[in-house]
Amino acid sequence: MIKKILKSILIFCSILISLFLLLIIVNLIPRNYIKNNVKDSLYYFISEGNFPKIKYAYNYVLDNYTDSLMINTAYSVDSNKPLESAMLMRRNYRPNENLKLKNSGNDEMPIYDLIQSFNENNDTYFQYQRYWHGYMIILRPLLVFFNYKQIRILLITTIIILSLILVYLAYKKIDIYASIATLFMLIVSNFIFIGLSMQYSSVFIIMLISSIYIITKCKEKNDKQMFDVFLVIGMLTSFFDLLTTPLLTFGIPVIYYIVLKNKENNLSIKSLLKVMIAWGLGYGLIWLSKWIICDSIYNTGTIKEAFYKIFLQTNSTELFNVTALKAIKRNFSYINRPIILFAIFTVVLTLINKKIIKMNILILMLGLLPFLWFAIVKNHSFIHARFTFRDLLITLFALITITMYNIKNIIEAIKQQNLKVQE
Secondary structure, X not given: OXXXXXXXXXXXXXXXXXXXXXXXXXXXXXXXXXXHHHHHHHHHHHHHOOOOEOOOOOOOEOOXXXXXXXXXXXXXXXXXXXXXXXXXXXXXXXXXXXXXXXXXXXXXXXXXXXXXXXXXXXXXXXXXXXXXXXXXXXXXXXXXXXXXXXXXXXXXXXHHHHHHHHHHHHHHHHOHHHHHHHHHHHHHOOHHHHOOOHHHHHHHHHHHHHHHHHHHHHHHOOHHHHHHHHHHHHHHHHHHOOXXXXXXXXXXXXXXXXXXXXXXXXOOHHHHHHHHHHXXXXXXXXXXXXXXXXXXXXXXXXXXXXXHHHXXXXXXXXXXXXXHHHHHHHHHOOOHHHXXXXXXXXXXXXXXXXXXXXXXXXXXXXXXXXXXHHHHXXXXXXXXXXXXXXXXXXXXXXXXXXXXXXXXXXXXXXXXXXXXXXX
């Protein structure tokens, strides 16, 4: 038992150190190397605005607001102080200039800030140190060669390829029912358009890669190894994401995990709880590690600030007075029709099937996780519902999966009945 714990600790520390070093290395890239592509990117932000809508994508809004913030952060790096830049994650910052630190507020205009930062007209800068901003490992090297439009094309291509691989592997390694469920989930997610926002892409790509890994390697891994797999998935989610839809990287892969375990007749609540704890530890501890490292080196008060933000996002205050029900209703409104439709299918087909299957119960419980998340992180979920609603893809995928396997059981029952008649 002690050896297993020590191994998990070693994996955690190794991944954390590796990611930390990569973040420092990419901060060595001088801003002059990315200047031209940042300049070219300004055109797209100015012409599109903060939250442009996609004409052929239902309820889909791009997040240029955050994407411009991300590029500003990448551009504001002081390559002569890569560790400091990795820890403090400043934007609107001009190295070696006497600028005043300003607290982030509701008056932020990231696109305008990026323009000011590029033109060096800014006299204040911001720090966003409570997140790791792991996307910088990808973004800064890409900006050396590509502008924002070209990065979008790369992200879209990556997501489409990974999605097709996932659908194929679900069919090849599991069955046609898992493949159809995957395809439905991806279509409703508007996966073709996800790559148009860098902000949305990180979690979605981690979810796709994690799901592919689970499908291909689950049979070869024991429970302890799967614990470490979900530990790493949780770590990567926390490192690369800015609190968009973190549950996706747990909920979707773990549904595949349940289906595969059930197929092997090796499904247990104990093993499910283990991977849930593993993901939670990976997600929470790597975030906490950033706060501790930042405070230890630069005394920024990051721990205090982070817990204050957690309080704001989870409690009713004069500034944020949102109930759990309001948060749930607002997020549910973005994707209610497909969820209601498959909920009806699930109920009707379960009644026809007349079987309460353990796998379906566990998957259904997972489908409720987003509602629990919205209820707890209610203020954040209400304010940012334009992207947090995508956590409900877990609910949708759970219902579609249950529907498909109810259909499978009904078809098999009809076949058996026909065989008995023929005999």
